Amino acid sequence: MRSLYGKFIAMTAAIMVISGTIAFLAVNTYYHQYLKGQNDEKNMIIAKSVASFIQLNEGLNLEDYLAAQSAMGYKLYVVSERREAKLYGKPFRIENLSKKAIDQVLNGEVYHGMGNLPSETFVTGFFSDESANTVGAPFIYGGERHALFLRPDIKMLFTEVHYILGGMVLVMAVISLLAMLMVAKKLIDPITALTAATKKVGEEQFTGTLDIHRKDEIGQLANSFQQMTEKLSENDRIRKEFISDVSHDFQSPLLNIKGYAQLLLDDELPEASRKSYASVIQSETERLSSLTKQLLLLTSLDQLSSPLNRRTFDLDEQLKETVRKYRWLLEEKEMSLSMDIDEVRYMGDPAFLEKVWENLVLNALKYTEIGGAIDILLTERENEVTVTVRDTGIGIGEKELVRIFDRFYRADDSRTQQTGGTGLGLSIVQQVVKLHGGTIDVVSQIGEGTTFTVRLPKL
Ligand code: ADP
Numbered sequence: 001m002r003s004l005y006g007k008f009i010a011m012t013a014a015i016m017v018i019s020g021t022i023a024f025l026a027v028n029t030y031y032h033q034y035l036k037g038q039n040d041e042k043n044m045i046i047a048k049s050v051a052s053f054i055q056l057n058e059g060l061n062l063e064d065y066l067a068a069q070s071a072m073g074y075k076l077y078v079v080s081e082r083r084e085a086k087l088y089g090k091p092f093r094i095e096n097l098s099k100k101a102i103d104q105v106l107n108g109e110v111y112h113g114m115g116n117l118p119s120e121t122f123v124t125g126f127f128s129d130e131s132a133n134t135v136g137a138p139f140i141y142g143g144e145r146h147a148l149f150l151r152p153d154i155k156m157l158f159t160e161v162h163y164i165l166g167g168m169v170l171v172m173a174v175i176s177l178l179a180m181l182m183v184a185k186k187l188i189d190p191i192t193a194l195t196a197a198t199k200k201v202g203e204e205q206f207t208g209t210l211d212i213h214r215k216d217e218i219g220q221l222a223n224s225f226q227q228m229t230e231k232l233s234e235n236d237r238i239r240k241e242f243i244s245d246v247s248h249d250f251q252s253p254l255l256n257i258k259g260y261a262q263l264l265l266d267d268e269l270p271e272a273s274r275k276s277y278a279s280v281i282q283s284e285t286e287r288l289s290s291l292t293k294q295l296l297l298l299t300s301l302d303q304l305s306s307p308l309n310r311r312t313f314d315l316d317e318q319l320k321e322t323v324r325k326y327r328w329l330l331e332e333k334e335m336s337l338s339m340d341i342d343e344v345r346y347m348g349d350p351a352f353l354e355k356v357w358e359n360l361v362l363n364a365l366k367y368t369e370i371g372g373a374i375d376i377l378l379t380e381r382e383n384e385v386t387v388t389v390r391d392t393g394i395g396i397g398e399k400e401l402v403r404i405f406d407r408f409y410r411a412d413d414s415r416t417q418q419t420g421g422t423g424l425g426l427s428i429v430q431q432v433v434k435l436h437g438g439t440i441d442v443v444s445q446i447g448e449g450t451t452f453t454v455r456l457p458k459l
Pocket of ligand 1: 359363364367368391393394395396404409410411420421422423424425426427450
């Protein structure tokens with residue numbers, strides 16, 4: 001059976017059969033070990049009292065008396081000295097009383113057939129309807145020795161008990177199976193719901209919530225599944241948004257390039273326009289190239305499965321080198337620069353960290369007007385190093401501030417838009433800082449300037 005219902009039912013039935021068999025064996029062993037002797041004693045008392053009653057009442061009608069005894073639920077087997085045998089009550093199922101036992105009782109001894117019944121694993125001695133499973137006592141009647149063997153007629157005495165016990169077992173089995181079905185249903189229903197939900201998620205349908213409200217392991221599973229679905233749905237949304245942003249960001253420079261390239265095809269184009277169109281094409285190509293590089297960098301940061309390529313290097317030198325790279329821009333924009341840099345050796349990934357400083361310094365340069373100022377600080381503390389890049393630039397509005405680390409986000413400011421950025425720089429910065437276990441904070445005031453503070457923990 002492949003369904004869980006089938007398995008539950010088969011398991012319950014198997015458990016009932018196995019436990020029933022074990023219970024039978026245990027009870028049977030108990031009978032043979034302890035009860036067999038007691039049962040023998042009990043019946044021996046009855047046999048002896050019957051025998052002594054006959055012996056004490058000379059004029060007794062033996063036939064009638066024994067028939068009356070058997071009517072009370074006993075099987076009595078009487079053998080006379082002359083070997084005349086007579087059974088009172090229903091015949092035994094197995095006639096196996098030995099000649100030796102009969103001789104023994106006729107000689108005046110008693111016979112403990114019940115107590116001495118050999119143990120058999122699958123036969124309950126108590127119920128075994130054999131003439132050997134009796135007790136025997138002698139008596140004298142009409143001057144002749146007799147042997148009396150008796151055992152209770154279990155069938156007659158206990159038929160109702162059998163029905164009651166059998167009925168009880170049957171009702172218990174049916175109730176157990178039905179209860180098991182109900183329990184199984186309670187367990188399986190949420191699993192079926194989860195399976196259906198899993199299929200839906202597999203088909204990228206993230207809608208709908210699971211109607212499972214339980215506190216047990218299945219409830220926890222449903223909860224985790226719900227969280228996973230929400231996360232997948234969010235990721236799916238981000239991915240789609242990302243693709244649309246990327247397409248859009250590629251589309252506009254490509255359109256520009258196409259348009260200006262078309263204009264360049266005109267043979268009569270004046271030299272000045274030709275140069276100007278070519279320079280637009282060049283700058284748009286550069287934009288596309290930097291966009292591609294940044295996208296590749298972001299993807300590699302996202303997919304970074306192995307840990308960072310950490311090594312110890314001079315962080316102060318790296319910062320100075322970054323500033324040196326953009327000195328021409330500083331001079332072009334007539335900006336002042338102050339640096340307060342401790343000598344710091346840091347254990348991190350120099351290639352990725354270089355991108356952090358490049359982006360922060362370049363942003364400070366891009367978003368600060370001519371004649372502004374930039375401060376760069378590097379301080380070493382006991383557990384961390386702090387890098388601060390401060391500018392006196394255009395600043396970022398409160399609403400924009402929360403979004404500047406989002407991919408492709410660019411503050412909707414005409415001055416910002418003119419700089420030809422991609423909106424990916426700060427997401428790269430944040431990602432790299434996060435991978436180093438650090439944090440990045442930003443404080444900004446429109447028209448006053450912006451301060452980015454990066455804190456990197458020391459290993
Ligand atoms: P971009 O390529 O546009 O510079 P970033 O991710 O580096 O992309 O920055 C996102 C946005 O944050 C920028 O478009 C800009 O509006 C704002 N921004 C970043 N740094 C500064 C800064 N130093 N001063 C003012 N605005 C800034």
